Amino acid sequence: MSKKKTQYICQSCGHAHPKWQGRCDGCGEWNTLVEEIIETPKNRFASTVSAVPVSLSKADKTAVERIPTGFGEFDRVLGGGIVPGSVVLLSGEPGIGKSTMLLQVAIRLANAGKKILFVTGEESVGQIKLRADRLGPSGGEDSIFLLAETCSEAAVAEAGDYDAIVVDSIQAMASADLQGAAGNVSQVRQSAAIFIELAKRSHIPVFLVGHVTKSGAIAGPKVLEHAVDVVLTLEGDSQSELRLLRSTKNRFGATGEIGVFSMGENGFSEVENPSAAFLGHHDAPVPGSTVFAGIEGNRPLFVEIQALASPAAYGTPQRVAQGLDPRRLIMLAAILERRGGLPLSRQDLFINVVGGVNLTERSADLAVVLSIVGSFRDKPISDDIAVFGEIGLTGELRRAPRTPPRVKEAARLGFSKVIIPEAGEKLPKIKDLEIIRAKDIFSAFKTAFRD
The missing domain is CATH 3.40.50.300 (P-loop containing nucleotide triphosphate hydrolases)
Structure with missing residues (x-):
């Protein structure tokens, strides 16, 4: 089978070159040329049957039979x-x-x-x-x-x-x-x-x-x-x-x-039972550990978020996060220092999401902040409390999506309290579960560490 003719296309500007070279003649970028086939009028991907436009009302809506x-x-x-x-x-x-x-x-x-x-x-x-x-x-x-x-x-x-x-x-x-x-x-x-x-x-x-x-x-x-x-x-x-x-x-x-x-x-x-698998097991509550009531797709997923605040050994404090966006950690640390009054500028902060889960949900903010505060003050949060909520730059707790399934999962797993943002839909009372609404990080701190 004969080789098809190829050309080299710049991935930055789309300029075509007959042969490879280091610098694109079109935009001047280096090492952006990629070999591609020169398409002929007739190719194997072309349809052999002419397509006919069909109105949306007459389109076939036969359900696809999936293969389990x-x-x-x-x-x-x-x-x-x-x-x-x-x-x-x-x-x-x-x-x-x-x-x-x-x-x-x-x-x-x-x-x-x-x-x-x-x-x-x-x-x-x-x-x-x-x-x-x-x-x-x-x-x-x-x-x-x-x-x-x-x-x-x-x-x-x-x-x-x-x-x-x-x-x-x-x-x-x-x-x-x-x-x-x-x-x-x-x-x-x-x-x-x-x-x-x-x-x-x-x-x-x-x-x-x-x-x-x-x-x-x-x-x-x-x-x-x-x-x-x-x-x-x-x-x-x-x-x-x-x-x-x-x-x-x-x-x-x-x-x-x-x-x-x-x-x-x-x-x-x-x-x-994924939530039970990702939750840590401690003989007693430990400082710097908080349970986050998360949602992944359509499934509630509860995970333990751990934090460690330690005096910085070097001039610039470290911000290390495993399973969390490090830039989010930097922002939350700044909010705690500016709005919460915690002197974290000379503290190394380490965050770990237990089980290797990568959290992308902003509702994990409250759990991260409570873990940092608990580690810094060496005060534990009761292990029967689950939390969730996004934190704004002014320290307020913002409404979290899909609150009802999170609360139901907390009750199913045996938690006695759940701290949620004040803004949000009304929730029915659930037996043996106290739903606590917090307006900002200060009210959340008082509730989580009041014992």
Whole structure:
């Protein structure tokens, strides 16, 4: 097969060059040229059937029949199961368990009578077999077909009568039409386009494993995330067995939904009570520990937030946060010093979210602040109190979204008190649970530390 003609496109201004060079002639930027195929009028992605406009009132609204994987938490994040013809991108840190999770999904689908093609570009067939044996016995080995291949076109050529395809990983695949090495921007984009076209044409769901950069972003062009239907991120502390599967994009379900798993010697198992798994267990209340009543997707998730305030050993105090945006911590420390009167300018502050959870919700502000105050004053908060609320720059507590499910979860977990922002909808009384509304950080301090 003859090589297709390529050109080099600047990723900053879009200027085209016939060959690679270090500096773009259009904008002057350095190292922004990427090899791309020169599209011909007729290409394999062009539709062979002319599309006809259809009015919205006459559009087909037939419900899509999803394919259950047998993994309840995995199906939950997908929105109820796999949609035929969808493309799912699963990313995560090295060693977090991406390949293991998709192999378990493949095994469960095979046990349900599905025929699966597992394309591996990073490991040999023997290595995949060893992992499958480690996961335990299953009855679907004859329905899972392994293909060690790094050429995208060759892998698609083998994708015949299958019910699902797994590609591990998209960064290891390369198109024969490009001369660049596997993993560069052009190869990732082109290989992804090949598998996406296969999924849409054949109505076969495709799972792509994606690497991440050292900054945590998915390696490759941003267009990769735009092109796929679902983007999942596998998170967790490498020192903990708990893993969170988070949906950051989902065309067929809720975005931000999470599934909680425990990773052991036999692979992943579902966690039935996530909030209980992420809460710490102390014999007595300890200073610097607060329970945050959070919401992840449609699920209440309670986690313990720990803080440590210590005199700075060097001139500039440190602000270190694990599981929380460090810039948010800097802002909250400034609010405590300016509005709360706490002399934190000479204190090192360390924040840790127990269990390796990455919190993006601003309603965690109150829990972070109470933990800092408790550590600084060496005063504990009762372990039967849960809190949530966003803090403004003036120290006021702002209304938090989805208050009712948080309060109900607090009652279910056995908390006796919950501190919430004063602004918000009316809540019904719940037996054995005292709902305390706080206007600002001062009233929250008085309530939390009054004992």
